[in-house]
Amino acid sequence: MVHNKEFDIIIIGAGAAGMMCAHIAASKHKKVLLLDHSSRLAEKIRISGGGRCNFTNVNTNPECYLSQNKHFATSALSRYTPFHFTEILDKYNIGYHEKTLGQLFCNEKSQAIIDLLDQLCQENNVTRLMETSIISLDKINGRFKLETNRGIFNSETLVVACGGLSIPQIGASGFGYQIAKQFGLKIIDTRPALVPLTLNQETLASFSPLSGISFDSITSIGKVSFRENSLFTHRGLSGPAILQISSYWQHGESIKINLLPDKAIKSEILDNRSSNKLLRNFLHDFFSERLTERICELLGINRQLSQLSNKDIDKITSFIHNFEILPNGSEGYKKAEVTKGGVDTKFLDSKSMMAKNIDGLYFIGEVVDVTGWLGGYNFQWAWSSAHAAATSI
Ligand SMILES: Cc1cc2nc3c(=O)[nH]c(=O)nc-3n(C[C@H](O)[C@H](O)[C@H](O)COP(=O)(O)OP(=O)(O)OC[C@H]3O[C@@H](n4cnc5c(N)ncnc54)[C@H](O)[C@@H]3O)c2cc1C
Structure with a gap:
Protein backbone atom coordinates (compact mmCIF):
# COMPACT_ATOMS: atom_id res chain seq x y z
CA MET A 1 0.00 0.00 0.00
CA VAL A 2 1.53 3.33 -1.03
CA HIS A 3 0.17 6.23 1.04
CA ASN A 4 2.41 8.90 -0.31
CA LYS A 5 1.90 9.43 -4.01
CA GLU A 6 4.23 12.41 -4.14
CA PHE A 7 7.92 11.54 -4.41
CA ASP A 8 11.15 13.41 -4.95
CA ILE A 9 12.36 10.76 -7.37
CA ILE A 10 10.63 8.02 -9.35
CA ILE A 11 12.85 5.35 -10.88
CA ILE A 12 11.42 3.13 -13.61
CA GLY A 13 13.12 -0.28 -13.65
CA ALA A 14 14.21 -2.25 -10.57
CA GLY A 15 17.20 -3.82 -12.28
CA ALA A 16 20.89 -3.31 -11.62
CA ALA A 17 21.01 0.42 -12.39
CA GLY A 18 17.60 1.24 -10.89
CA MET A 19 18.30 -0.44 -7.53
CA MET A 20 21.75 1.10 -7.30
CA CYS A 21 20.42 4.58 -8.04
CA ALA A 22 17.48 4.16 -5.64
CA HIS A 23 19.50 3.37 -2.52
CA ILE A 24 22.14 6.04 -3.13
CA ALA A 25 19.55 8.75 -3.84
CA ALA A 26 17.43 7.68 -0.86
CA SER A 27 20.48 7.80 1.42
CA LYS A 28 20.47 11.57 0.76
CA HIS A 29 17.02 11.80 2.39
CA LYS A 30 15.14 11.86 -0.87
CA LYS A 31 11.75 10.15 -1.09
CA VAL A 32 12.29 7.52 -3.75
CA LEU A 33 9.79 5.30 -5.56
CA LEU A 34 11.30 2.36 -7.46
CA LEU A 35 8.83 0.63 -9.75
CA ASP A 36 8.97 -2.27 -12.17
CA HIS A 37 6.43 -4.11 -14.31
CA SER A 38 7.96 -7.50 -13.47
CA SER A 39 7.11 -9.54 -10.42
CA ARG A 40 10.78 -10.20 -9.58
CA LEU A 41 13.63 -7.84 -8.85
CA ALA A 42 16.67 -7.61 -11.12
CA GLU A 43 16.13 -10.82 -13.04
CA LYS A 44 19.18 -10.17 -15.20
CA ILE A 45 21.46 -10.09 -12.17
CA ARG A 46 20.01 -13.44 -11.14
CA ILE A 47 20.68 -15.16 -14.47
CA SER A 48 23.98 -13.41 -15.17
CA GLY A 49 27.40 -15.00 -15.18
CA GLY A 50 25.96 -18.52 -15.20
CA GLY A 51 24.12 -17.73 -11.94
CA ARG A 52 27.16 -16.21 -10.21
CA CYS A 53 26.98 -12.69 -11.62
CA ASN A 54 30.14 -11.35 -13.19
CA PHE A 55 29.43 -8.03 -11.49
CA THR A 56 32.46 -6.02 -12.61
CA ASN A 57 35.85 -6.17 -14.26
CA VAL A 58 38.99 -4.85 -12.60
CA ASN A 59 40.27 -3.73 -16.02
CA THR A 60 37.32 -1.41 -16.61
CA ASN A 61 38.17 1.59 -18.74
CA PRO A 62 36.26 3.56 -21.37
CA GLU A 63 37.99 1.65 -24.20
CA CYS A 64 35.93 -1.41 -23.23
CA TYR A 65 32.67 0.28 -24.26
CA LEU A 66 30.99 0.90 -27.61
CA SER A 67 29.10 4.13 -28.11
CA GLN A 68 28.66 6.78 -30.78
CA ASN A 69 30.47 9.04 -28.33
CA LYS A 70 33.53 7.12 -27.14
CA HIS A 71 34.22 9.55 -24.31
CA PHE A 72 30.74 9.70 -22.81
CA ALA A 73 31.25 6.93 -20.23
CA THR A 74 34.59 8.26 -18.94
CA SER A 75 33.25 10.59 -16.29
CA ALA A 76 30.84 8.16 -14.62
CA LEU A 77 33.29 5.22 -14.82
CA SER A 78 36.10 7.23 -13.28
CA ARG A 79 33.98 8.43 -10.38
CA TYR A 80 32.53 5.03 -9.50
CA THR A 81 35.03 2.26 -10.17
CA PRO A 82 35.07 -1.53 -9.68
CA PHE A 83 36.87 -0.86 -6.41
CA HIS A 84 33.89 1.12 -5.08
CA PHE A 85 31.57 -1.78 -5.80
CA THR A 86 33.83 -4.41 -4.22
CA GLU A 87 34.10 -2.14 -1.18
CA ILE A 88 30.35 -2.60 -0.57
CA LEU A 89 30.64 -6.37 -1.09
CA ASP A 90 33.51 -6.50 1.41
CA LYS A 91 31.53 -4.48 3.94
CA TYR A 92 28.61 -6.92 3.72
CA ASN A 93 30.81 -10.03 3.58
CA ILE A 94 29.82 -11.12 0.10
CA GLY A 95 32.58 -13.33 -1.24
CA TYR A 96 33.89 -13.03 -4.79
CA HIS A 97 36.80 -14.14 -6.89
CA GLU A 98 38.58 -13.21 -10.11
CA LYS A 99 37.96 -15.85 -12.74
CA THR A 100 39.87 -14.72 -15.81
CA LEU A 101 40.74 -11.49 -17.66
CA GLY A 102 39.85 -9.36 -14.61
CA GLN A 103 36.29 -10.71 -14.34
CA LEU A 104 34.93 -10.72 -10.78
CA PHE A 105 32.24 -13.29 -9.92
CA CYS A 106 30.30 -14.02 -6.72
CA ASN A 107 31.49 -17.08 -4.81
CA GLU A 108 27.87 -17.97 -4.16
CA LYS A 109 24.73 -17.28 -6.17
CA SER A 110 23.99 -13.95 -7.92
CA GLN A 111 21.01 -13.63 -5.60
CA ALA A 112 23.48 -12.36 -2.97
CA ILE A 113 23.89 -9.13 -4.99
CA ILE A 114 20.13 -8.72 -5.49
CA ASP A 115 19.55 -9.26 -1.75
CA LEU A 116 22.26 -6.74 -0.90
CA LEU A 117 20.84 -4.03 -3.19
CA ASP A 118 17.36 -4.76 -1.87
CA GLN A 119 18.59 -4.50 1.72
CA LEU A 120 20.29 -1.16 0.96
CA CYS A 121 17.05 0.11 -0.60
CA GLN A 122 15.05 -0.98 2.45
CA GLU A 123 17.54 0.51 4.93
CA ASN A 124 17.15 3.83 3.10
CA ASN A 125 13.34 3.63 2.94
CA VAL A 126 12.98 3.29 -0.80
CA THR A 127 9.34 2.55 -1.69
CA ARG A 128 9.30 -0.38 -4.08
CA LEU A 129 6.37 -1.36 -6.28
CA MET A 130 6.58 -4.44 -8.50
CA GLU A 131 4.02 -5.51 -11.11
CA THR A 132 3.39 -1.87 -11.83
CA SER A 133 2.59 -0.94 -15.41
CA ILE A 134 2.78 2.61 -16.60
CA ILE A 135 -0.28 3.65 -18.55
CA SER A 136 0.82 7.20 -19.30
CA LEU A 137 3.62 9.53 -18.38
CA ASP A 138 3.92 13.29 -18.72
CA LYS A 139 5.60 16.36 -17.30
CA ILE A 140 3.08 18.89 -16.08
CA ASN A 141 3.96 22.16 -14.31
CA GLY A 142 7.52 21.02 -13.67
CA ARG A 143 6.53 17.62 -12.19
CA PHE A 144 6.46 14.18 -13.75
CA LYS A 145 3.09 12.47 -13.55
CA LEU A 146 2.88 8.69 -13.97
CA GLU A 147 -0.47 7.02 -14.34
CA THR A 148 -0.12 3.33 -13.45
CA ASN A 149 -2.28 0.30 -12.68
CA ARG A 150 -1.59 1.15 -9.00
CA GLY A 151 -2.55 4.79 -9.12
CA ILE A 152 -1.02 8.11 -10.05
CA PHE A 153 2.47 9.06 -8.84
CA ASN A 154 4.18 12.45 -9.13
CA SER A 155 7.78 13.51 -8.75
CA GLU A 156 10.21 16.28 -9.49
CA THR A 157 12.75 13.81 -10.90
CA LEU A 158 12.30 10.81 -13.16
CA VAL A 159 15.06 8.25 -13.68
CA VAL A 160 14.65 5.84 -16.57
CA ALA A 161 16.46 2.57 -15.83
CA CYS A 162 14.43 0.25 -18.07
CA GLY A 163 17.39 -1.55 -19.64
CA GLY A 164 17.53 -2.74 -23.24
CA LEU A 165 15.66 -5.20 -25.44
CA SER A 166 17.60 -8.36 -24.73
CA ILE A 167 15.75 -11.32 -23.22
CA PRO A 168 12.15 -10.11 -23.56
CA GLN A 169 11.06 -13.35 -21.82
CA ILE A 170 12.15 -11.84 -18.48
CA GLY A 171 10.75 -8.34 -18.77
CA ALA A 172 12.91 -6.43 -21.25
CA SER A 173 10.98 -3.78 -23.15
CA GLY A 174 11.62 -0.79 -25.34
CA PHE A 175 9.83 1.48 -22.89
CA GLY A 176 12.95 3.50 -22.04
CA TYR A 177 13.42 4.38 -25.69
CA GLN A 178 9.75 5.34 -25.93
CA ILE A 179 10.14 7.75 -23.00
CA ALA A 180 13.26 9.24 -24.58
CA LYS A 181 11.43 9.84 -27.86
CA GLN A 182 8.42 11.30 -26.05
CA PHE A 183 10.68 13.97 -24.55
CA GLY A 184 12.49 14.73 -27.80
CA LEU A 185 15.69 12.72 -27.31
CA LYS A 186 17.05 10.65 -30.20
CA ILE A 187 17.76 6.94 -30.21
CA ILE A 188 20.84 5.39 -31.80
CA ASP A 189 19.58 2.34 -33.72
CA THR A 190 19.45 -0.68 -31.46
CA ARG A 191 20.57 -4.22 -32.22
CA PRO A 192 21.45 -7.40 -30.35
CA ALA A 193 25.04 -7.53 -29.09
CA LEU A 194 27.15 -10.09 -27.21
CA VAL A 195 25.12 -12.59 -29.18
CA PRO A 196 25.80 -15.92 -30.94
CA GLU A 331 20.42 -15.29 -32.67
CA GLY A 332 18.71 -11.99 -31.87
CA TYR A 333 17.44 -10.41 -28.68
CA LYS A 334 16.27 -13.78 -27.33
CA LYS A 335 19.91 -14.79 -26.87
CA ALA A 336 21.73 -11.43 -26.73
CA GLU A 337 23.33 -10.40 -23.43
CA VAL A 338 22.92 -6.74 -24.23
CA THR A 339 21.43 -4.22 -26.62
CA LYS A 340 23.80 -2.05 -28.61
CA GLY A 341 22.63 1.51 -29.27
CA GLY A 342 20.00 3.30 -27.22
CA VAL A 343 19.46 6.82 -25.93
CA ASP A 344 21.80 9.09 -27.87
CA THR A 345 24.43 10.38 -25.43
CA LYS A 346 24.50 13.74 -27.27
CA PHE A 347 21.28 14.46 -25.42
CA LEU A 348 22.67 13.58 -21.97
CA ASP A 349 25.04 15.29 -19.58
CA SER A 350 27.89 12.82 -18.99
CA LYS A 351 28.43 13.93 -15.38
CA SER A 352 24.84 13.58 -14.19
CA MET A 353 23.13 11.48 -16.91
CA MET A 354 20.38 14.12 -17.05
CA ALA A 355 18.71 14.97 -20.36
CA LYS A 356 20.10 18.29 -21.55
CA ASN A 357 16.69 19.43 -22.81
CA ILE A 358 14.46 18.26 -19.92
CA ASP A 359 15.20 19.23 -16.33
CA GLY A 360 14.89 16.31 -13.92
CA LEU A 361 14.81 13.52 -16.54
CA TYR A 362 17.67 10.99 -16.24
CA PHE A 363 18.67 7.87 -18.21
CA ILE A 364 20.99 5.25 -16.69
CA GLY A 365 22.26 1.74 -17.43
CA GLU A 366 21.75 -0.23 -20.60
CA VAL A 367 19.02 2.03 -22.03
CA VAL A 368 21.81 4.51 -22.84
CA ASP A 369 23.96 4.10 -25.96
CA VAL A 370 26.87 2.65 -23.96
CA THR A 371 27.57 -1.05 -24.47
CA GLY A 372 30.29 -2.89 -22.62
CA TRP A 373 32.40 -5.85 -23.64
CA LEU A 374 31.66 -9.25 -22.20
CA GLY A 375 33.15 -9.76 -18.74
CA GLY A 376 31.44 -7.59 -16.12
CA TYR A 377 31.69 -4.30 -18.00
CA ASN A 378 27.94 -3.91 -18.47
CA PHE A 379 27.14 -4.20 -14.78
CA GLN A 380 29.95 -1.76 -14.03
CA TRP A 381 28.29 0.70 -16.40
CA ALA A 382 24.97 0.13 -14.59
CA TRP A 383 26.61 0.86 -11.19
CA SER A 384 28.64 3.85 -12.42
CA SER A 385 25.86 5.56 -14.37
CA ALA A 386 23.43 4.98 -11.49
CA HIS A 387 25.91 6.52 -9.07
CA ALA A 388 26.45 9.51 -11.38
CA ALA A 389 22.72 10.22 -11.50
CA ALA A 390 22.02 9.53 -7.82
CA THR A 391 24.78 11.80 -6.56
CA SER A 392 23.79 14.67 -8.81
CA ILE A 393 20.05 14.70 -8.03
C1 LIG B 1 21.86 -13.88 -19.85
C2 LIG B 1 22.58 -12.61 -19.49
C3 LIG B 1 23.75 -12.67 -18.78
C4 LIG B 1 24.44 -11.50 -18.47
N1 LIG B 1 25.58 -11.59 -17.75
C5 LIG B 1 26.26 -10.46 -17.45
C6 LIG B 1 27.43 -10.52 -16.64
O1 LIG B 1 27.79 -11.58 -16.12
N2 LIG B 1 28.11 -9.35 -16.43
C7 LIG B 1 27.68 -8.15 -16.93
O2 LIG B 1 28.34 -7.13 -16.70
N3 LIG B 1 26.55 -8.06 -17.64
C8 LIG B 1 25.84 -9.17 -17.91
N4 LIG B 1 24.68 -9.08 -18.61
C9 LIG B 1 24.21 -7.74 -19.03
C10 LIG B 1 23.54 -7.07 -17.80
O3 LIG B 1 22.61 -7.96 -17.24
C11 LIG B 1 22.84 -5.78 -18.20
O4 LIG B 1 23.71 -4.96 -18.94
C12 LIG B 1 22.36 -5.03 -16.95
O5 LIG B 1 21.44 -5.83 -16.27
C13 LIG B 1 21.72 -3.70 -17.33
O6 LIG B 1 21.20 -3.13 -16.17
P1 LIG B 1 19.95 -2.14 -16.26
O7 LIG B 1 19.55 -1.87 -14.85
O8 LIG B 1 20.23 -1.03 -17.15
O9 LIG B 1 18.82 -3.01 -16.96
P2 LIG B 1 18.06 -4.38 -16.41
O10 LIG B 1 18.96 -5.02 -15.43
O11 LIG B 1 17.69 -5.04 -17.64
O12 LIG B 1 16.83 -3.78 -15.64
C14 LIG B 1 15.76 -3.13 -16.29
C15 LIG B 1 14.52 -3.29 -15.44
O13 LIG B 1 13.51 -2.49 -16.03
C16 LIG B 1 12.30 -3.22 -16.00
N5 LIG B 1 11.43 -2.72 -17.07
C17 LIG B 1 11.59 -2.86 -18.41
N6 LIG B 1 10.56 -2.30 -19.04
C18 LIG B 1 9.74 -1.78 -18.09
C19 LIG B 1 8.50 -1.10 -18.13
N7 LIG B 1 7.89 -0.85 -19.30
N8 LIG B 1 7.92 -0.71 -16.97
C20 LIG B 1 8.51 -0.99 -15.78
N9 LIG B 1 9.68 -1.66 -15.68
C21 LIG B 1 10.30 -2.04 -16.84
C22 LIG B 1 12.71 -4.67 -16.20
O14 LIG B 1 11.72 -5.55 -15.71
C23 LIG B 1 14.01 -4.72 -15.40
O15 LIG B 1 13.78 -5.10 -14.06
C24 LIG B 1 23.95 -10.24 -18.90
C25 LIG B 1 22.74 -10.18 -19.60
C26 LIG B 1 22.05 -11.34 -19.89
C27 LIG B 1 20.76 -11.25 -20.64
Missing part, protein backbone atom coordinates in the same frame (compact mmCIF):
# COMPACT_ATOMS: atom_id res chain seq x y z
CA LEU A 197 26.11 -15.60 -34.73
CA THR A 198 24.34 -17.81 -37.24
CA LEU A 199 25.58 -19.36 -40.50
CA ASN A 200 23.75 -20.16 -43.72
CA GLN A 201 22.67 -23.76 -44.36
CA GLU A 202 25.55 -24.54 -46.67
CA THR A 203 28.27 -23.29 -44.31
CA LEU A 204 26.48 -24.85 -41.38
CA ALA A 205 26.40 -28.22 -43.13
CA SER A 206 30.13 -28.10 -43.65
CA PHE A 207 30.75 -27.29 -39.96
CA SER A 208 28.01 -29.39 -38.37
CA PRO A 209 30.47 -32.21 -37.47
CA LEU A 210 32.20 -29.62 -35.23
CA SER A 211 29.10 -28.68 -33.22
CA GLY A 212 30.02 -28.48 -29.53
CA ILE A 213 33.75 -28.03 -30.15
CA SER A 214 35.34 -25.12 -28.30
CA PHE A 215 38.83 -23.86 -29.11
CA ASP A 216 41.21 -21.05 -28.19
CA SER A 217 41.03 -18.33 -30.83
CA ILE A 218 41.49 -14.73 -31.80
CA THR A 219 38.42 -13.33 -33.54
CA SER A 220 38.76 -10.08 -35.42
CA ILE A 221 37.03 -7.53 -37.58
CA GLY A 222 39.35 -4.86 -38.93
CA LYS A 223 41.55 -3.67 -36.08
CA VAL A 224 39.32 -5.02 -33.30
CA SER A 225 40.21 -8.45 -31.95
CA PHE A 226 39.50 -10.68 -28.95
CA ARG A 227 41.47 -13.64 -27.63
CA GLU A 228 39.11 -16.10 -25.96
CA ASN A 229 37.37 -19.38 -26.77
CA SER A 230 35.13 -19.82 -29.81
CA LEU A 231 32.55 -22.56 -30.15
CA PHE A 232 30.78 -24.20 -33.09
CA THR A 233 27.07 -24.70 -32.39
CA HIS A 234 24.24 -26.36 -34.31
CA ARG A 235 23.19 -22.90 -35.51
CA GLY A 236 26.54 -21.22 -36.03
CA LEU A 237 29.19 -19.75 -33.76
CA SER A 238 29.26 -18.86 -30.11
CA GLY A 239 31.68 -18.72 -27.16
CA PRO A 240 33.17 -15.59 -25.56
CA ALA A 241 35.38 -14.58 -28.51
CA ILE A 242 32.40 -14.71 -30.89
CA LEU A 243 30.08 -12.86 -28.46
CA GLN A 244 32.70 -10.13 -28.12
CA ILE A 245 33.20 -9.67 -31.85
CA SER A 246 29.42 -9.85 -32.48
CA SER A 247 29.09 -6.35 -30.95
CA TYR A 248 31.27 -5.03 -33.79
CA TRP A 249 29.84 -7.20 -36.56
CA GLN A 250 27.56 -5.85 -39.28
CA HIS A 251 25.51 -7.76 -41.85
CA GLY A 252 27.56 -8.68 -44.92
CA GLU A 253 30.86 -8.58 -43.05
CA SER A 254 33.04 -11.64 -42.51
CA ILE A 255 34.93 -12.45 -39.32
CA LYS A 256 38.51 -13.61 -39.21
CA ILE A 257 39.41 -16.34 -36.78
CA ASN A 258 42.93 -17.29 -35.81
CA LEU A 259 42.49 -20.95 -34.91
CA LEU A 260 45.95 -21.26 -33.37
CA PRO A 261 46.87 -18.03 -31.56
CA ASP A 262 49.83 -19.41 -29.63
CA LYS A 263 51.85 -20.85 -32.49
CA ALA A 264 53.00 -19.90 -35.98
CA ILE A 265 51.96 -22.91 -38.05
CA LYS A 266 54.26 -21.99 -40.92
CA SER A 267 57.42 -22.21 -38.79
CA GLU A 268 56.11 -25.38 -37.16
CA ILE A 269 55.78 -26.96 -40.62
CA LEU A 270 59.10 -25.59 -41.86
CA ASP A 271 60.84 -26.97 -38.78
CA ASN A 272 59.48 -30.40 -39.75
CA ARG A 273 59.80 -30.04 -43.51
CA SER A 274 61.69 -33.31 -43.95
CA SER A 275 59.18 -35.33 -41.91
CA ASN A 276 57.13 -38.10 -43.46
CA LYS A 277 54.29 -37.45 -41.05
CA LEU A 278 50.93 -36.92 -42.71
CA LEU A 279 49.57 -33.38 -42.38
CA ARG A 280 46.52 -34.77 -40.52
CA ASN A 281 48.72 -36.43 -37.88
CA PHE A 282 50.88 -33.37 -37.60
CA LEU A 283 47.93 -31.00 -37.10
CA HIS A 284 46.45 -33.34 -34.51
CA ASP A 285 49.27 -32.20 -32.19
CA PHE A 286 47.62 -28.75 -32.20
CA PHE A 287 43.88 -29.43 -32.64
CA SER A 288 41.25 -31.88 -31.46
CA GLU A 289 40.62 -34.88 -33.70
CA ARG A 290 37.34 -33.59 -35.12
CA LEU A 291 38.72 -30.14 -35.80
CA THR A 292 41.83 -31.62 -37.45
CA GLU A 293 39.68 -33.82 -39.70
CA ARG A 294 37.59 -30.85 -40.77
CA ILE A 295 40.58 -28.58 -41.40
CA CYS A 296 42.18 -31.23 -43.63
CA GLU A 297 38.92 -31.86 -45.51
CA LEU A 298 38.35 -28.15 -46.10
CA LEU A 299 41.97 -27.63 -47.14
CA GLY A 300 41.82 -30.67 -49.43
CA ILE A 301 45.42 -31.48 -48.51
CA ASN A 302 46.65 -34.54 -46.72
CA ARG A 303 50.16 -35.18 -47.87
CA GLN A 304 53.28 -35.95 -45.88
CA LEU A 305 54.98 -32.79 -44.62
CA SER A 306 57.99 -33.55 -46.85
CA GLN A 307 55.70 -33.40 -49.90
CA LEU A 308 54.06 -30.05 -49.14
CA SER A 309 54.73 -27.34 -51.70
CA ASN A 310 55.30 -23.72 -50.67
CA LYS A 311 51.82 -23.00 -52.03
CA ASP A 312 50.37 -25.72 -49.79
CA ILE A 313 52.14 -24.24 -46.77
CA ASP A 314 50.80 -20.76 -47.53
CA LYS A 315 47.29 -22.17 -47.96
CA ILE A 316 47.50 -24.04 -44.64
CA THR A 317 48.91 -20.97 -42.86
CA SER A 318 46.24 -18.66 -44.20
CA PHE A 319 43.47 -21.14 -43.33
CA ILE A 320 44.66 -21.66 -39.75
CA HIS A 321 45.61 -18.10 -38.84
CA ASN A 322 43.20 -16.18 -41.06
CA PHE A 323 40.13 -18.37 -41.27
CA GLU A 324 37.32 -16.26 -42.73
CA ILE A 325 33.69 -16.95 -42.06
CA LEU A 326 30.60 -15.01 -43.14
CA PRO A 327 27.75 -15.09 -40.61
CA ASN A 328 24.28 -14.55 -42.04
CA GLY A 329 22.78 -13.10 -38.85
CA SER A 330 22.63 -13.41 -35.10
